[in-house]
Amino acid sequence: MKKQYVIFHASPDCNDTSESVLFECVKSVIDTCVSGDVAVDIIHILYLQGQKKIADxxxxxxxxxxxxxxxxxDEGPSYKEDIHQDNFWQVYTTFYNFYNAFPFDYQKYDYFLYLPQYKGTINTIAIVHTLNYLRINCKIIQQNITSDNLDKSSFSFSPFDLKFADYLLAIRKMKMESLSNLDFLRFNIQTKNKLYNGIMNKIEKVALNSTSPILLYGEPGVGKTKLAKQIYELKRKAGVLTGNYVEVNCSTLKGEGLISTLFGHTKGAFTGAAGARSGLLKVAHNGLVFLDEVTEIPVSEQAMFLKALEEKRFFPLGADTEVSSNFQIICGTNKDIDSEVAKGNFRYDLLARIGLWRFELPPLRERKDDIPSNIAYELEQYTLKTTRAVKFLPMALKKYLAFALSEDAQWEGNMRSLSASIERMATFSTAGHITIDVVEDEIKELQSFKVNKESRTNDKFPILHSLLGSKIKDIDLFDKFCLEGVLAICKKAMSKSEVGRILFASSRLHKQKTDDTTRLSSYLRSHGITWEQIRKL
Known part of the structure; x- marks a missing residue:
């Protein structure tokens, strides 16, 4: 049968100059264990620095x-009563080193750990997080002990479920409550970029002073969804909105599914409609709807949405009676919405309605000065998600930043790419530290993505790639498209003269003397290609 081993962390309250206080603290813990059917065989007292005589x-x-x-x-790790987020890592490292070296023997003992509740709560979080990270198997005795209150009835024996993430969330909440409107808007968006900050300044004014739709556009992963949610939170903080935040990805919905999702439906409105359902526009009454990928709404449904947007009234699918909802709208897209209008894929009148306030969010490669702060942010997000606190070793961070800020790192997926990169490194970290080896492996991974992307790009320029191979990477995208088109004509034509007549049909009409073959040869030669090479394809 295993012995019961109790580890007693003495708090400052239990280390009064009077040795009787520490004695009563330890005695109370033993009595509490016994009352909880834990027969204590060993109690290991971890006293504070300078208290050895009292402990003896x-x-x-x-x-x-x-x-x-x-x-x-034994002398235990030092407690501190003025811990805050900035020096948490120092405290956490102290407890980590202590418990990592502790000689746990699970074959012989069942372990119990006493944790006091007192002013320095962050010490408790550091201990619990350490136990969680090191996968230490023990039960927690949580008590509230002070030198003025040693009544056994104030003690309890129970599991302890405080997570490190709870502390971070509490810190974030307190910070957000004290922020100005602009800082609040930027709280989850880490930026020092002048252009991006200028955009945020404008959005803050629009969010607080206008109820008209906002259109956010930019490449995938630039942060449209996050910004939409933050705009909603700002509006709610300012009392502009009181209702729900609703998010819809329009690319996942078509036809009746889209109509039902946005406008709701009655019972029996379509096959499978076993009951009535409120649409998300109704759910967002006095709130905000974020329509991501808004250009994916089919043209046939765009008129219905425009009417609902203008009148704030609409018919649920299958209904004879209109419902009303006072919702606000933010739309997002990664497409050139003006081009979609020109192609007939998006209604001009709907764009005019949702595009009163249009903001283009720049890609990460154009604001690389934001990468360092976003690395710290992503590490914090990883901790919130996994309760594992991870940080870079100094030289590892220097190496990663050197790559992340270079031209070799294009961050095609923007913040999604950076977030995924940080998560991979955090997952492979050792003892909460991202090492140089982990960084080097990640850089190789990111470089392999670039190679794969170039391979996919080459599929768009098969003739050019077959002629130039890896040299294609030195040609601008504009020139690639032009040159690929010229080469396609060259392959089909029987002679350079025929190619010249096709390519220069307009300009040759205004010239007294034409020399199309010379122009063609000169153009091809400027890119290191000859007519003979093309004929061999």
């Missing part, structure tokens, strides 16, 4: 009163 006397008195219990003494 306490151990002697405990041995006399509890001769059946083995008493162990």
């Amino acid at each position: 006397k306490t151990a002697k008195e405990m041995s006399e009163q509890y001769p059946e219990i083995e008493i162990k003494l």
Whole structure:
């Protein structure tokens, strides 16, 4: 049968100058364990620095009163009462080193850990996070002990479920409550970029002073969804909105599914409609709807949405009676919406309605000065998600930043790419530290993505790639498209003269003397290609 091993962390309250206080603290823990059907065989007292004499006397008195219990003494990690987020890592490292070296023997002992509740709560979080990260198997005794209150009835024996993430969330909440409107808007969006900050300044004014739709556009991963949610939170903080935030990805919905999702439906409106359902526009009454990929709404449904947007009234699918909803709208797209209008894929009148306030969010490669702060942000997000606190070793961070800020890192997926990169490194970290080896492996991974992307790009320029191979990477995208088109004509034509007549049909009409073959040869030669090479394809 295993022995019951209790680890006692003495708090400052239990280390009063009077040794009787520490004795009563330890005695109360033992009594609490016994009352919880835990027969203590060993109690390991971790006293604070400078309290060894008191601890020695306490151990002697405990041995006399509890001769059946083995008493162990050691100086424990130092508690602090003024811990905040900035120096948390120092405290966490202290507890980590202590417990990482502790000689746990699960074959012989069941472990119990006493944690006091007192002012320095962050110490408790550091301990619990350490136990969680090191996968230490023990039960927690949580008590509230002060030198003024040693009544046994104030103690309890229970599981302890405080997570490190809870502390971070509390810190974030307190920070957000004290922020100005602009800082609040930027709280989850880490930026020092002048252009991006200018955009945020405008959005803050629009969010607080206008109820008209906002259109956010930019490449995938630039942060449209996050910004939409933050705009909603700002409006709600300012009392502009009181209702729900609703998010819809329009690319996942078509036909009746889209109509039903946005406008709702009655029972029996279509096959499978077993009951009535409120649409998301109704759910967002006095709130905000974010329509991501708004250009994916079919033209046939765009008129219905425009009417609902203008009148704030609409018919659920299958209904004879209109419903009303006072919702606000933010739309997002990664397409050139003006081009979609020109192609007939998007209604001009709908664009005019949703595009009163249009903001283009720049890609990460155009604001690389934001990468360092976003690395810290993504590490914090990883901790919130996994309760594992991870950070870079200094040289590893220097190496990663050197790559991340270079031209080799294009961040095609923008913040999604950076977030994925940080998560991969955090997952492979050792003892909460991202090492140079982990960074080097990640850089290789990111470079392999670039190679694969170039391979996919080459599929768009098969003739050019077959002629130039890897040299294609040195040609601008504009020239690639032009040159590929010229080469396609060259392949089909029987002679350079025929190619010249096709390519220069307009300009040759205004010239007294034409020399199309010379122009063609000169153009091809400027890119290192000859007519003979083309004929061999």
